[in-house]
Amino acid sequence: MKCALVTGGSRGIGSAICQKLAAEGNYHILINYQNNEEAAQQTLQKVKESGATGEILKFDVAIADEVKSVLSQWQDNNPDAVVEVIVNNAGITRDGLFMWMSQDDWSQVINTSLNGFYNVTNFFIQKLLRNKYGRIINMVSVSGVKGTAGQVNYSAAKGAVVAATKALAQEVAKRNITVNAVAPGFIRTDMTGALDEKELIKLVPANRFGEAEEVAELVGFLASKKAGYITGEVININGGIYS
Ligand SMILES: NC(=O)c1ccc[n+]([C@@H]2O[C@H](COP(=O)([O-])OP(=O)(O)OC[C@H]3O[C@@H](n4cnc5c(N)ncnc54)[C@H](OP(=O)(O)O)[C@@H]3O)[C@@H](O)[C@H]2O)c1
Incomplete structure (x- = not known):
């Protein structure tokens, strides 16, 4: 069984990626979520309506022990399953000016995006x-490419x-493994x-916010054999915001 894992697959961009x-x-879809089981179940329903199979997997990407124990147990229960596609999409914001930024707002954002990736x-x-x-x-962001005031934690x-x-x-290219980042603007x-x-x-040349499905199209391509x-790369998808 070939699988694709999408972290933060319950809502928003992650849910659109699961559906795409x-x-x-090509894949059995593993829909990770943290709290919102109802949204995760709805995404699973849509995955099934597309004719694919899938399941939901609850873990907090920021907690190393939890990630390890849930994924190890899942792998033990599915010894023939091979995860070929990983979409590190789970992310949060805790915005505020840096001069007032608490240690907690700094750490939670770093722990989710960066440690979650690890x-x-x-x-x-x-x-x-x-x-x-x-x-x-x-899944990164225009903020991680150009930096955004009020989002020093998120930009970091x-x-x-992006650097990781x-x-x-470069470490894994010889083994036919590609690693890319997608940097959305306002979605x-x-x-x-x-x-x-x-x-x-007014900041967006395209004069609108983007849709989650538009990001999912790009991820679908990068996840395919065609993108080998x-x-x-870091691919911007932001309606023309200069970054
Ligand atoms: N929306 C934008 O404009 C935008 C722009 C640039 C980049 N991004 C990035 O795109 C990604 C998705 O954003 P979104 O707008 O779709 O966000 P969203 O609507 O707030 O959804 C966030 C998703 O991440 C999950 N999640 C959050 N923390 C988690 C954790 N610790 N462990 C596991 N899952 C976790 C949530 O699960 P629950 O449902 O269980 O809470 C939910 O499925 C994020 O990395 C975000 O930084 C978004």
């Missing part, structure tokens, strides 16, 4: 190398994942739900 990968028809990817990397095939896609976390993407890509999800869309689209010669 399901529609491509915890999940490191669990699978030896198996991918043995398998001699893999696709790793890391995503910028670190480039470094890991309409729960994460951006509280933002003033009318005001912010693209690695170590």
Whole structure:
């Protein structure tokens, strides 16, 4: 059984990615989530409606022991399963000016995006190398490329994942494993739900927020066999914001 794991697959961009990968028809979809079981079940329902199989896997990507124990147990129960595609999508924001930023807001954001990347990817990397095939896609952000005021923590976390993407890509390229980052601008999800869309689209040449499905199209391509010669890249998807 060939599998694709999407962290933070319950909602927003992650959910759209699960549905896109399901529609491509090549993989059993592993939908990770942290709290929102109802949303995870809804995504699973949509995956099944596309004719694919899937299951939900609850763990907090930021907690190393939890990631290891849930994934080890899943692997023990599914000895023939091979995870070929990993989409490190789980992420959070805790915005605020740096001068008032608490240690907790700093750490939570770094732990989720950066340590989450480590915890999940490191669990699978030896198996991918043995398998001699893999696709790793890391969801970063325009903030991790150009930096955004009010998001020093988030920019640092995503910028670190950009650098990790480039470094890991060079380590594993010989084994047909590609590692790429996708850097969205403003995408309409729960994460951006509280933002003033009318005001912010003035910053976007395309004059609108993007849709989760548009990001999922790009991830679907990077996850496919067709994208085998693209690695170590950061692909912006932001409606033309200069970054
Ligand atoms: N929306 C944007 O404009 C935008 C722009 C650039 C980059 N991004 C990045 O794109 C990714 C997805 O964003 P989104 O807008 O789709 O966010 P969202 O709507 O807030 O959804 C976040 C998802 O991540 C999961 N999650 C959060 N913390 C987690 C943890 N510690 N462990 C496991 N799962 C966790 C959530 O699970 P639960 O449902 O269980 O809470 C949910 O499925 C993030 O990495 C974000 O930084 C988003």
